[in-house]
Amino acid sequence: MKKVIFLDRDGVINKDPGGWTEHSYVTTLDQLIFLQGSIEAVKKLYDAGYDIVVISNQAGISKGHYTVERLEEINSKMINALEKAGARLKKTYYCVHQTNDNCDCRKPKTGLFDKAKRELGIEIAGNFFVGDGKMDVEAGKKAGLRTILVLSGKSSMKDVMAWQIKPDFVFKDLKEAVQFILKGRET
């Protein structure tokens, strides 16, 4: 069975847009700023034989801050930067709804993980999901994934202490998380 890893986007691969962009979403190409070491970290996963699947909430679309076409352009920028570095994503999945839309795909719901499983024929249970927020941890747990929280985005260790549902592991950033994953440590 192929090894699979799920990654959140904002705060994991690129700088979380909270607080410094107009709407706290990545709405333009130049707001997609890669975090230090993240591209290389994705490449390491790719070279190690992982299928890499990105799962990201983008409620700013439902809120009217940007369009699906713009999201696709931003997605292409990410994919191109990764390909230039020699890494390929298996697929990117976006939820474009907001909480009120009552969709089944917005994390902490697991719709996009279920979709990935169906479409890509990949295994969910036991694999890792790396995210930077509470909703990532909750979605990952619900989906049967092992959760890694990285502190390179919207959450601090202090935040984590207050959460009911805690991540299985916490690392500084994707680079450190990948080092851990590739070492194959289980606990």
Ligand SMILES: [Mg+2]
């Ligand atoms: Mg995030």
